[in-house]
Amino acid sequence: MGSKIPEEKLKALIAFHGHWCPGLATGIKISEVVLDELGRTTDEEIVAVAETDNCAVDAIQFLTGCTVGKGNMIVKDLGKSAFSFYRRSDGKSLRIVSRPDAARGGGEEYRTLQEKSNEGALTPEESERFEALRRERSARILESEPESLFIIGEPLVPAPPFAPMKRSVLCDACGESVMETKARLCDGRVLCLACFERLVPRP
Template sequence: MTCTFSAETIEDTIAFHGHSCPGLAIGIRASELAINELGSPEAIEMVAVSETDMCGVDAIQFLTGCTYGKGNFLHRDYGKIAFSFYDRKSGKGFRALLNPAVRAGMDEELAALMGKQSDGSATQEDKSRVKELRALLQDRFMTIGLEEMFHVTPLTTDPPRGAKILESLTCDCCGESVMESRTRRFGGKTVCIPCFATMEQKI
């Protein structure tokens, strides 16, 4: 099943991110899956949770309207290519984990070649092969069926609660304003996280 977003929408997504790449393609297909499963972002109250900070999160922000600034896109730094989507209105939600098999064994070769690029030992042939493999992966991600691309499991937990406006406190150390939920107490003082880290460090 080829991606159902229009060519124009895909080009707009690429322009938003700044370049076309396999990681962006993953986010495009995850967004497509979310819309297929939950409905149009205009019709529902969608919330997205990403377990990675790779290129695909830009596609999700652009295509679903879930953004960090609105508080309906959360990042959990687990290092997994997995995305959860919820509809706050219906309570329905699912988690989509990228199926490693969709990479069709290209990862090992690509990783080795990119390692050579990093240490400066890559030949022109190596560099050409990297471009070829990335193009092959991107094409595969954009054309494979969604049911093959992701392992999907329903979510039974409630969606993350909406963003709340919290009180701002003044750090007793640096004097800067800080959200109350991000403060620490140390030596009877209310301090921000960077100041706390400096005061509490063991070395």
């Protein structure tokens, strides 16, 4: 594999994610840039904001140390292959956006089979062909220079604050604990978001 990341670590990443695909390869290349420019985080020294929830997010979490559970990977699914990274110690930051031609990628045959796959309509032969094309595309991404895949610039917004640690309150509808900053107050009752959306009619 054409990556700066050790092969054993890449194998562990693929096992963690569950399969090898172009999205994971994209996340590996993004992580290479981040590791070169900002280093690896062990706690919350670096925070990431992902504008998608695709496979690349798993690679970035695994390789950079920015994770959802730790609070320094924030996923805002805007449907864009774009990621911002901030190093808190000195304010250094960068935003990595997939180039339109790279994000589209794969060629006409690939895109046709992708659409059929999304619909669950692939024949066994087409499924085998699509998997081969996915492997080829993943390998090409991994062997590419980051500059050919991404536009690298400054983030559009400031670094997010540290992950909040707020007290929990009880939802008056379901009785479950919810972080107070995620609760809603309606007609004098404290509601979790799930109960609020279930009980309060939308206009």
